[in-house]
Amino acid sequence: MAKEPLMDFDEAIERFEVVIGLEVHVELNTKSKMFCGCANVFGNEPNTNVCPICLGLPGALPAVNKKAVESSIAIGLALGCEIAPNGRFARKNYFYPDLAKNFQTSQYDEPIAFEGKLDVEISDGQVFEVLIERAHMEEDAGKLTHVGGATGRIQGAEYSLVDFNRAGVPLVEIVTKPVFGAGANAPELAAAYVRNIRDIVKAMDVSDAKMERGNVRCDANVSLRPKGQEKLGTRTETKNVNSIRSVENAVRYEIQRQAHILAGGGSITQETRHWHEDRGYTSAGRPKSDADDYRYFPEPDLVPVQPANIWIEEIRESLPENPQQRRKRLANDWGFSELEFRDVVNGDLLDLVEATVAAGTSPQAARKWWTGELSRQANAMELSTSELAITPDQVATIQKLIDAGDLTDRMAREVVAGVIAGEGTPEQVIEKRGLKVVTDEGALIAAIDEALKQQPDVLEKIREGKVQAAGAVIGAVMKAMGGQVDAARVRELILERAGS
């Protein structure tokens, strides 16, 4: 499967109008599953968190998890939705080996929340109002592993193995209305929207919200239409978009791919596509036909959900500060410039910076670390900053040592590298590598003396006003001291000597 021909992005935007739609699945962090009491945990031995209900054994019946309903309502409220006075579950019927009952208990035309909106800000400060069609409750399927093929993917596999631990885990599916007018900003807007959803559900503590763990999943719908045409173009749905970055990249790719096809007089196949982050392209999956007849009907084993107004208001009261309000507050408290703050937000660093400040670092220092050295490290290792093996507490510790003069900036960067490499805590790395600013100036003075002896004309030059001459000596001294001195202090001492 190869990358398909693409039109230049700017040209695509020039010629076509982009319409996007996003479906985000949020995995709730309830203790038990949606319809049974099995534990909702990650990482256990296969098929050990299962029971007759989530295994779909004959005779088993579902029972609705109240906390899941509460979390769903909370999500709906956070997205400005109306909460349905009368919602029902529905069966979505299709056959697949990871679907224990060969139907998914979901919601169809009576979702728990509907008609909401979310303001999404992108990096240049524009704010888009994304309309939310609905948010509904459903259950997750089991996990399939494909064995015997070359890539561990379905194609070419000899057989598959199914683990139902994940089957029945509660999900909330959030569906936007088609988003018009994003133009060139569509890819970024899509990513920002998903980031917002993630931040919201994390702040509400209804989900662990780790995209890399699959707690938040995005399916991106993209269609193009010629400028001025009212009829919507054919859309594709791209799945397997596993990170914020992937959302942006996948949407961008689809725009370019579809534009090329349309410009050549071809037509877009309505289908599900699969995003490959490693290679940077989407590949065709099954044709997505409306002959995918799910035969929805109201779930007869469950009764309607009619949340009392009192309950809804209780939930509304208990909602934490929403991320946009939080951002305003932090921006205010930290006093960053608009650009500086946006850098933090766009780099997904708000939580990390906040935690580092909470651990005692000044906001500017925290910002510099995370947007600077740590982002660099993360990019080099192809990780997200949150995946780096260093914590805000550790960063704060290191900064404290710098402030106290116990570490130079350069040393600090070494400590950071050591911690990330898994050598231990900052203290351990300092110990192991012997990174300590030498405070005993005796050795330092001796080293300076030695270096000056080797370069006798330096002092003369300094006295003449060529202060830069000190540089050669500093270098020699640093080398002699194994770098464990503060270069600024060395310079100070040299100048002192020159003055004496």
Add this chain to the structure above:
Amino acid sequence: MSELITKSASELAQLIESKEISSVEATEAFFDRSESLNHLTLSYLHLNRETALASAKAADSDLTAGKRHSALHGVPIAVKDNLTTTDAPTTAGSKILEGWVPQYDSTVVKRIRAAGLPILGKTNMDEFAMGSSTEYSAYGPSRNPWDLDRIPGGSGGGSSSAVSGHLAPLAVGSDTGGSIRFPAAVTGSVGAKPTYGTVSRYGLIALASSLDQVGPVTNTVLDAALLQDVIAGYDPHDSTSLTESLGSMADAVKTADFKGLKVGVVKQLSSDGFQAGVKKCFDDTIAKLTAEGVEVVEVDCPSFEYSVAAYYLILPAEASSNLARFDSVRFGLRVAPEGNPTIERVMAATREAGFGPEVKRRIILGTYALSSGYYDAYYGSAQKVRTLIQQDLEKAFSQVDVLLTPTAPTTAFKIGEKVNDPLAMYLNDIATIPANLAGIPGMSVPNGLAEEDGLPSGVQILAPAREDARMYQVASLIEALYVAQWGAPLIAQAPGLEANRG
């Protein structure tokens, strides 16, 4: 044969309580009889002496220790094979579940065990309860003890033939459109379908979730009442389970009284078009009641005309979804075609081999009724008919206390007579279906032998939702009238299995 086998469950319970007999004796008597005569009726699919007697022993020792767990403590019982049991296979009459031993007991079976009733075995049924004659069982048809060439009704023909043939003093069955009541009528026994939600469906292999209900299969109304008292009750595992108790049916039966009773006869089920002898028995029931001073009026339920049609849309639709889980992956039959089949082909081949023709018919019909473009016309419309039926019944019950109908349009027909004519088979349930659609309780008690063939007929009592007690009361009154006439329950007139060939 032991004289115990013709005793009613309540009689046996009293004998066991007073220690005149032990549960082991009673269980052995029925077990021996079942073992030796099952080949005649094919009532049972699974019989296990060890487990039955072990439970009986435990019931006896509990009693000795002063612990009597229920009013039926120690009385052996048969269980329809669509209720899960951890100590016996549960096949739902299908090859696709041949030999499947569940990892959990259904709530009903849990209650039965906790009440101290030893389970004799699992009874035969139409595959997945789809049928009214038990001819669609993948393991062979059950036979009517009154005439072994005839059907014992379905889908619970195993239970009805066991009880009417005295292979078990009582049984528990399920009723989706008449699967308890129709067999009761054609075997001269008693069968009740409680109000929807009264008895837990957790562990009942689902046919049509909004229609299924578990209920008693017995030879007397008191026995049915006692059994309903054991199995009924709120179950948090079943989200459609009624939270309020309906009280004790057995207690209600004791205070039954004709005074002030007003009975309705449904115009649309007036028994014109029913077998002549069945009609005559029904008219006789009405005459008896009138003689007791009961007021009888005709009520009009026009929507009943569409009840069979609605039923045969709703049931297949829900069943097509409920039966999707039988796919070879986690349990049950797996058939792998030759070559390197994909899982889709394995599923299709498994279901082809594991499901019988009636099941396939209904799954495909149900898939159609739910499919895009057809939902509104079929499933959607059928659900609206349900509303109309409920409205008609509400109106009727505002005029009368209970409704009476003949339970079945005919007596027991011959095995093979209707098996190739699905539509004819569906019409067996014409009188019983409305109760399932509306969720109201219904039960059948014997009301005589049809003139032309000497085979049993039954009368059905319908009551408003949650008024099961009222239904049992009227049923016991009617039963008493007939017992007074015959000197004994109708079942005493059965020819007896020993008299039959084999």
Add this chain to the structure above:
Amino acid sequence: MSEITPDLVRHLASLSRILVTEDEVEKLAGELGVIVDSVATVNKAVSGDVVPTSHPIPMSNVFREDEVAPSLTQEQALSGAADSAEGRFKVAAILDED
């Protein structure tokens, strides 16, 4: 006259994962045609403003507290499986991506 054509039967059989032979397709088309014709009367029974009933006994808000209950062991879970490996249910290769 019925709308149940052999093609439709094949499509429905495929949707419900039941293998049908050509003979069966013909037979089913006939049988189902007769049945559908008779049940189609429900259409006539109802007008637009009747609310459909999906639950015979009205109830609402039946919930379970978010508490963990014991699960089956892996052995119990796999006990009914025709084939298993590495603690998982084993199935033949899947045709479709999704």
